[in-house]
Amino acid sequence: MSNPTVYMWPKVSEYNKYSELLTKSIEENGLQVEHYDTKNTLKPAKGDIVHMHWPSYSYQASNFPLTIVKSLLFAGLLLFLKVRGVRLFWTVHNIWPHSTGKSKWNYMMRKFILSVCNKGFVMSETVKQEVIETFGVSADKLIVTPHGHYVDAYVGKGTDIRKRFGIPPEQFLFLFIGRINPYKGIEKLVEAFLSVKSDSVGLLIAGKVDDGYKLDYIDPINDGRIKVYPHFVDDHELVDYLRAGNVMVLPYNQITTSGSAILALSHYKPVVAPKLGSLSEYVSEGCGILYDPADPDGLCKALAMSVNMNMNEVEKHISKKLAELDWQGIAGKMIKVYTGTKRYEVNA
Template identity: 80%
Template sequence: MGKPTVYMWPKFSPDNKYSELLTRSVEDNGLHVEHYDKRNALKPAKGDIVHMHWPSYSYQASSFPLTIVKSLLYAALLLFFKLRGVRLFWTVHNIWPHSTGKTKWDYLMRKYILAVCNKGFVLSESVKREAVETFGVSPDKLVVTPHGHYVDAYPAGGADIRKRFGIPSDHFLFLFVGRINPYKGIERLVEAFTALKLDSAHLLIAGKVDDGYSLDFIDKANDPRIKVYPKFVDDSELVDYLRAGNVVVLPYNQITTSGSAILALSYYKPVVAPKLGSLSEYIPEGGGILYDPADPEGLRKALEQSVRLNREETEKHIAKKLAELDWKKIAGRMIHVYMANRNDIAVMEGQTVSARNIRR
């Protein structure tokens, strides 16, 4: 049996660079990767690999009756792959879909997906524990493979973001960048920031606002230090926004794994965030401030503390964490899992080695 083809579902996404960066690293390790979609729905053959990322898009529909039909077709497709000898994997980016949250149907579907998969990948130990508890799977079914970094993933456009929003270059800037919706905790952030009596500090909130979510609370705060850009931040300017900020603040009300936190660290920006989900596994001690979300004053105190961070020391801690989030190491670990229990010979990194000897 020759080397398998990996069908990444999806290989690339306009909204998330994760699968694109992972794909590049898997290919660099010697496996061929194809984008999985309707055009090659039945193409995976015996020994090939189908790696799923956000399965809710494949089984959810605009109404519940349609969701049932779509879910049954999706479940049948996965069963067909199993009978055909295709190896199935799912990276559990979130325990529950952001679009629907926790529902009984999502529980049934996600439990089924894990049951038919050869293995599930999770991005942290905390997500592994939650998945085991939620879906009742064996811990051996789940393998921790961290979310890789975003170093050099986005180009710098060269825009002067501070000048655009009238923020002096010597003033401290708290930055939130990303999609804006209720679970992001923006209201709490505005409240905590306005409680700070720092005339030389500013808060910039940038990102597309979800339909139906009002930012009226910012107007009511009536604080000229707060700047808002309620639109999607294009990839060409994302690095410019990150470079403009002193710290990135992610005051989530709930979170599993935050790509935004990893993005901030990738550009050596310390992160202020609550001790939720896997954030404590990604934000290194000395590389940001983690606060107790149950403490009403936790975020405000964390903002005050972040102003006093030593930049040089902070960057050392962040650099160490980024080394742990190297994509090549992560892809190598995944390939080891892909190839487990196979008897074929795989060519990895320019060398012919037995699959069981691929380094973790």
């Protein structure tokens, strides 16, 4: 009997290397992986795998009537694949879609997706419990497979980012990098940073700003220590930005799993973030500072504490964490789940 084909949905994403790195590791473990899209909607056969990552893009539309139509077509496709003998899987990257958030429709669709999937993958025990409580699924429906690291996933150009923005080489630099939208908590970051009265620290905010969101509130209150680059950061310069910063600050208002935190750790940058979602399982002791999001001074205190971290000790803790996030182990565990092997409870 031939091995099943894995149809990754998507195999590659322009915004995130997660799917690409996972695909590479699965292929190195012996399974063929194809990109799943409208061109091969009906191609998966009995025993094949369809692995979804961000299904909201497949059932949401610009208005509710179209969303209903799109959702019905999407649900029909999943049921067709199920009847055909295709094994369905979903990695729950987010409890709720960032674009539309919590809603009755999203609840209904995501509960349905979990019901038709053979298994759901989650990236931490914390998220597993949240999915169980939110959607009422059984614990054995969900398999914890960590988010792999980004070590060597990006190659820099060698650009001197500090020189580009006029940031002194001796200044301790807090860095935020990534797409900028309401849930990222940039307002709180700016407010907390400005409360740290020291010319020896700076803040660089870089990333594409989502439509409808503005950063113009920063200019009137900027004391000169904040640099803003409100544009997409090319993959080839991502490493250069990370090298420029001392600490990655991710002041999320809400989060399930943070690829940005893992990206920072992959480049040995400690992370300052709230205790939300799975962050406490990735930014474990010694890898950064997690603060209580309910504490109005939590972020400010965390910024101040991070300046005094022992970076040699931080690197030791991060090295240990990265070893836990090895892609080969993650892919090996996932393949066992794909194929229905009972022996998938391994450390990955």
